[in-house]
Amino acid sequence: MKMFDPHIHMTSRTTDDYQAMAAAGIAAVVEPAFWLGQPRTHVGSFEDYFLSLVGWERFRAAQFGIRHFCTIAINPKEANNRYLAEGVLELMPRYLEKDGVVAVGEIGYDDMTDAEERLFGAQLELAVEHALPVLIHTPHRDKKRGTERSLALVREHGIAEDKVLIDHNTEETLPLVLETGCWAGHSIYPDTKMDEARMVALVQRYGAERILINSAADWGVSDPLKVPKTVAAMRGAGIDEEAIETIVWHNPLQFFAASGRISAADVLEPSGVDQSRLWEGNSVLRGQTPRVDD
Ligand SMILES: [Zn+2]
Numbered sequence: 001m002k003m004f005d006p007h008i009h010m011t012s013r014t015t016d017d018y019q020a021m022a023a024a025g026i027a028a029v030v031e032p033a034f035w036l037g038q039p040r041t042h043v044g045s046f047e048d049y050f051l052s053l054v055g056w057e058r059f060r061a062a063q064f065g066i067r068h069f070c071t072i073a074i075n076p077k078e079a080n081n082r083y084l085a086e087g088v089l090e091l092m093p094r095y096l097e098k099d100g101v102v103a104v105g106e107i108g109y110d111d112m113t114d115a116e117e118r119l120f121g122a123q124l125e126l127a128v129e130h131a132l133p134v135l136i137h138t139p140h141r142d143k144k145r146g147t148e149r150s151l152a153l154v155r156e157h158g159i160a161e162d163k164v165l166i167d168h169n170t171e172e173t174l175p176l177v178l179e180t181g182c183w184a185g186h187s188i189y190p191d192t193k194m195d196e197a198r199m200v201a202l203v204q205r206y207g208a209e210r211i212l213i214n215s216a217a218d219w220g221v222s223d224p225l226k227v228p229k230t231v232a233a234m235r236g237a238g239i240d241e242e243a244i245e246t247i248v249w250h251n252p253l254q255f256f257a258a259s260g261r262i263s264a265a266d267v268l269e270p271s272g273v274d275q276s277r278l279w280e281g282n283s284v285l286r287g288q289t290p291r292v293d294d
Contacts, residue, residue: 001245002027002268005227006252007106007135007167007185007214009034010068011057015284017217017224018064024228028067028267030256031057032106032135035075037219043087046074050095058100059279065293067267069256071105071135072096073123076116085119089126096130102259103127105135106167109146112139117153124157133163133258135185138173147173151180163258165212170194174202178210183255187216188226196226196233203234208243212251 003026010018010031021029031053040046053070061068072095074088095101104127109116127134136154139146147166154164161181168187169177177184186194186202199213215226223229227248234244256262275283275290283290 001025001231001241001249003227003231003248004028004030004252004267005214005224006030006165006212006256007032007187007216008224009216009218010061011052012219013217013224015060015064018061018066021224022065024225026066026227028069028252029061030069030071030102030135030252032071032103033073033075034106034218035077039078039081040084041081043084043091046088047091050091054095054098054100056279056282059277060284062271063273063275063277063284065271065273067271069100069102069262071103072101073105073107073135074119075106076108076110076119079110079113079116079119082115085115089119089122092123092126093130096126096132099261101132102256102262103133103135103165104130105165106137107134108137108150109139112142112146112149120150120153121157124153124159127163128157128159131260133165133255134159135165135167137167138169140168143168143170144172144176147176151176151182154180154182165255167214168193168216171198171202174206178206183210183212183251185212185214187214188223188230189216190221190223196230199230200233200237200239203239203243203247204237208246208251210251211247212255213247 008029058068107123164182166177166182167185169184215224217224253264272293274292
């Protein structure tokens with residue numbers, strides 16, 4: 001079964017991860033723009049980061065047979081630096097038009113401050129202007145209220161709910177999201193937030209419609225194989241193959257296809273790894289023999 005990890009920060013992962021993901025059946029990923037563990041201090045840092053998401057990282061994924069797409073945004077953790085936020089908002093339209101950019105995201109609330117709300121709203125407007133879907137993460141603290149406020153802001157800005165993916169859901173927030181027309185993502189982490197067994201229980205209760213799962217792997221304690229591991233857990237629990245495939249393949253494809261920049265036909269076509277290729281003169285190899293598929 002081909003799988004899609006619709007939320008993973010590959011910039012912070014290794015080539016071993018790419019190899020293991022491809023071997024486990026992951027054929028495509030979406031890498032949302034996020035913060036770097038500490039706030040950036042210059043608008044130019046965002047520009048170089050966006051360029052690497054649409055450039056080097058996309059190339060690096062292809063070198064291991066994985067299709068790479070990304071989303072572009074400024075994170076709420078960087079909302080309080082007004083100079084920075086305004087500068088990035090000015091920069092974003094150029095990047096929202098690039099190939100491989102399939103949504104505005106990840107945006108949302110962190111501490112639910114006024115500055116965060118302004119930035120959240122401005123980026124929802126950018127999504128409307130560029131006819132792109134939106135990836136919204138829910139805060140780690142006060143998650144239920146954060147989810148309710150996010151859904152209210154989506155309504156206020158008149159965004160079609162079927163173009164909105166609310167991420168990092170739990171047992172508490174999923175019913176709120178399913179009451180609307182939005183899609184619901186779940187980040188499967190080692191030990192915290194949501195794990196394989198709890199996800200199995202949610203699918204048994206709510207079914208597969210508008211449900212997505214991801215690893216949200218980054219430079220923190222996380223696991224880039226959580227999508228295949230959750231597939232194994234769903235299979236073990238007797239959830240039927242059609243429902244599993246809907247969750248890990250058809251749903252993410254259908255959601256991001258609203259960008260007009262990704263289609264099932266594209267992603268299913270074997271990409272053929274060619275590690276003799278270079279990106280701006282650079283290779284992922286360090287003298288090893290390149291793998292070149294027919
Ligand atoms: Zn993330």
